[in-house]
Amino acid sequence: MRFGRTSKAVGVAAVAALALSACAANTGTETTEGDEAEATGGEVRVVEVNAFSSFNSGTSEGNVDINGKIAYATHSGFNYINNDLEVVPNEDFGTYEVLSEDPLSVKYTVNEGVNWSDGEPVDAGDLLLAWAIGSGHFNDATTDDAGEVTSGTTYFDTAADTSGLGLTALPEVGDDGRSITLEYSEPFADYEVAFGTMTEGGIGMPAHVVATNGGLADEDALVQLIQTAPEGDPAAPEERPELQAVADFWNAGFDTKSLPTDPSLYLSNGPYIVSAITPDQSMTLTRNEDYDWGPMPSVDEITIRYIGEAPAQVQALQNGEVDIIAPQASADTVEQLEALEGITVERGNQLSYDHLDLNFSGVFAEESVREAFMKTVPRQQIVDSIIKKLNPDAAPLDSQLFLSDQEGYEETAENNGSAEYAEADIEGARELLAGATPDVRIMYNRDNPNRLDAYTLIAESASQAGFNVIDGGLGASDWGAALGNGTYDATIFGWINSGVGVSGVPQIFKTANGSNFNGFSSPEADALMDQLIVETDPEEQKRLQIEIDKLIWDSNYGLPLFQVPGVDAYSDTVTGVAYMPNQTGVWWNFWDWEVVQ
Template sequence: MKLRKLSAATALLATGALVLSGCTPGGDNGDADGADTGNGETSGNTDAFNAEGQQFTTEPEDTGKADTSDLETMDDEISVSMGEIEFVGYNGSTPESYSVYNSTVVNRIFEGFGYWGTDNVWYANEDFGSYEVVSEDPFTVEYTIGEDVSWSDGTPVTVADYVLDWAYQNASLTNSDDEPLFNGISQTYGERVLEGPQGDPEGKTFTIEYTEPFADWEIMVNSTLPAHVVAEQSDMELDELVTAVREADTDALEPAAEFWNEGWLTDPGTLPDEELIPVTGPYTLDNWQAGESLTITANEEYWGNAPGTERIVFRFVNDGQHVQALENGDLNVARPQATVDTRGQLERLEDQIVLHEGEAATWEHLDFNFIEGGAFADSLELREAFAMCVPRQQIVSNLVEPVNPEATVLNARESLTFEENYEDIVSESYDGTYDEVDIEGAAEILEAEDAVGTEVRIGYAAPNPRRTDTVAEIKASCDEAGFEIVDSGSEDFFGPGGAQETGDYEVALFAWAGSGQVVSGQNIYSTDRPQNYGGYSNETVDDLFNQLATTEEADEQQEIIIGIEQELWGDLFGIPLYVHPQLSGSDISISNVRDTASQDQIVWNAEQWQRAE
């Protein structure tokens, strides 16, 4: 069962890329149609990534996961690196932990009702369970969890787990300060489904009833966290927890929310006690060495297909060292930053590695800080002046085209350059005002606003060579116009207590990693949403996203998206730059490695990886 891709507006924040969340931050796919599999056979799948020489134990039939039911777990270890960013924690659904880097790990330990294929198409996970629309009015969906699906501690996955899943996304459950009890990344579920999942808490079947049809209904419910652990740690019986949620008894829920928010948080290198972190997926969290690695180990109680390899080790390695580590054998799979130097280095290792290359559903952008007191917060004129001096084409030409000669400047947020509707949306929403650098025009605005010398701190997660170069290009141009550009890249920019969280910046430089979700941009651009980090507010944008959420026809969705883009350009919420090229490398001996355009990147099917004997 597939969900047709309508928009690339879902994203994760991962210093390299963030997660746009309305449900669930970017990469690309494995091999192109007709690629050589390395064993004399020809790949018949439709992955969007070129990967000449890759091998399969089972040939994939489409862009979803291959059938590996015959695979047996090999007592082996495969090392992979997505970058040097530290793992955050088991609960990946808080604003502090919801990132590409953290999600690439936690999505390996939790299973759910579906997943994104290599081309951002949604696939139902029929091994986990099933779902179907049982009523159009009111719009109602029935879910059935597989009979054998259980947590790794032997506890069955039941409706109770999904009642908790709804609770953490329900902003109407508030504390005495009228703030949401749960520090969840998204509030959409609670807004769209007022009563939560209905069904026997100990059973396997539940229904959810929407207030009105919802465009992203199929991806609203997926994996969950263990309700039985939350109940036990809150000195509650499981049925008491469910009753408290359903009766909105916030006093009774406060201990549960406190544990959900903080109980799984630990210092780097320290995992919570084993009984606190059961999993539903093919791997369990095993060993965490702060600043070095995190090992996940095959789940002995897993109810699904056996994983291909006993241990997957996520190594926290600077992406500038990835190619050397691949050559030395210290890494078996890596996703370095896509640069012209990286491409050349990977091509030099053609006898050792498979080069996966394509275009990610990840896009780079500059976002203004609208929090009161900021230089740009109340001045559209200064935002316009800054946009006029940002050399977008030069940035693309110098930093992206050497890797992807077809790269172009991105002029939208809710549609990416490779999508079918991109040109139609841009032609109706953007007039080309910021296509060319206008130093003189920017300088005139600064003079008129008595703002010559305005300091602009551009923050990003460092080290990141391409972003450092991007800031240097902007500084060379915008300083000439009269701004004073400051490179404020830091390791903790997006971390707890970092400059992004405290608002100590003027412009943030980062990427959103996308998926096929239609309405995830609502979590970023709508007023007071969890991922609206810069404090932007526009009632028209709020209204348009509410309309988009309840619109099912693609043509009508596109018209609404055009309206959203017009508003975001008019206000200059931020400045889109480009779609990320993506390069990954995998040891030629490792089978079933396929890159993807989705947020999980090359590790999306890591449970299928296996070294050839």
């Protein structure tokens, strides 16, 4: 999941990164025909809402939709997800083979000739590092009921859930250092998208760069460290300075808004290499001439501009300044786009929802205060203001785990307690506050018009009940890094998911996980999530998620607001663009983009 600060998380975020909810949303689209003509190399210019902030989209801070899209264009992996939400193997990069189903054993092999852009091979060292991060193998942290670490260490600040790969022991290295074999102690529902998926940035960051910047001699030293260091034991935590230094660099060493002077910090093993960045404004990707181990792009250069407001995106498209946009959907935006000549417009649901999360600390440590604030949220008014004109049938979203067009949504909405928050209840909130006037700082992306509108409506309504709401809005490239840092009491953002798998549930909601930003902790929900990731029956997955959803609502976690509709538009100067509802968006098949002569 990536917080598509759209979220990413999911990303339903970034998100991260990371396999997500059980069922796919409806991907039907409405399309107005564009012209087709012969194509050549050239440049395609794309607009993104959010600004780039890190070359490592795998961390909890870097797990933003734009960072993930750049990782997708500059990294390769064992498979990717197409816009039918099918997993497509990339056998030009390497292969993954199920050696045994009981126990589940999977071998991953990188083909010879697959290299980083500095000429170093992509090999088992890179795979081992990705496994060490994704499995949490060395973590020895213990957390309390609130999810706070009381002893030990969580080394790598991954946005992903580590429960799935955590079912594996130290991998076996083979094929002259080009393969690893993972053996699971239990069946893992998401094994196919748990490791090295292009949608999540391939196998991640280069091990040789992480090793040397983490204080080790070379990649071999990192491999030896991973192979010889004992597994983390929360019952007997110990300090590991070498591992900590490596993790510290992985966690923050790739964060930047500008192009580093050291090219090793933005290496590519995919179709494109980042060649220029203007902070908070634009980025340029240039074709990786050595790349031939995956779908081959036609375009020589891609320029990304960051424009948050939909009218400005539409104007740039109309003026011929850009070729592809994916603005936040509104009726006015669609009407403006459909009035333009030479523009193709595609519409569909996104695997994304906007939501308000409340911290389980500070002013909201008391459940009654969380409940009071939730009662003030005018969800119907937010939907009417932001979504209704685009979709007359739109309604507030009544689940934290299911979108409105997913199987299981109606059943969970009838039983999870969401009906209590169908309308704002100012009097009920006042009764719970009993005269108190708590300060509540809300953090959101102030450059995102939908988030600004939602904040304004929430702040106005909450003040009527006695809350003193403080505007904690941050800029487009700053707010993602602030998630979970304790500087706010509530936040408005969105999750967007891949449409494949169930691991996105523990990624966000399991105690102390990297994308669990508000400190939600439920032993009962944790146990159900442990069952979920090893359950392969879709009906049983749905049942478990319905139970988890109710526990989240029972805790006064916060409120989902609405499912996000999607709108893409592109000029007849480019062909090959196809609608995608998940976190890769229009980027999912960038290799098919062609510039019309």
